Amino acid sequence: MSTCSRCGAQFSCAMVDADPAAPAQPCWCTYLPASLPVPSAPGASCWCPDCLKQHIVDHPKPAG
Secondary structure (H helix, E strand, C coil): EEECCCCHHHHHHHEHCCCCCCCCCHHHHHHHHCCCCCCCCCCCCCCCCCHHHHHHCCCCCCCC
C-alpha cells in the first residue's frame, strides 16, 4: 500500500506497489488527464485517487 502525500490516505499504486512476479499493469492514475508531474523528490509520493481527482477539478488545464 502507498500513502498519499497530500492527505495520508492508504491506496494502491501499480507503479510502486506492484508484485514484481506479476505482469505489469498500468496504474489507475494513467486513465486520468495529466495534471501533475510524477513526484521525483526524495520521500515524495503520489496522491490518492480522491486527492488527484479533486486537484484535476480544481485546476483545469487551459484550452488551447
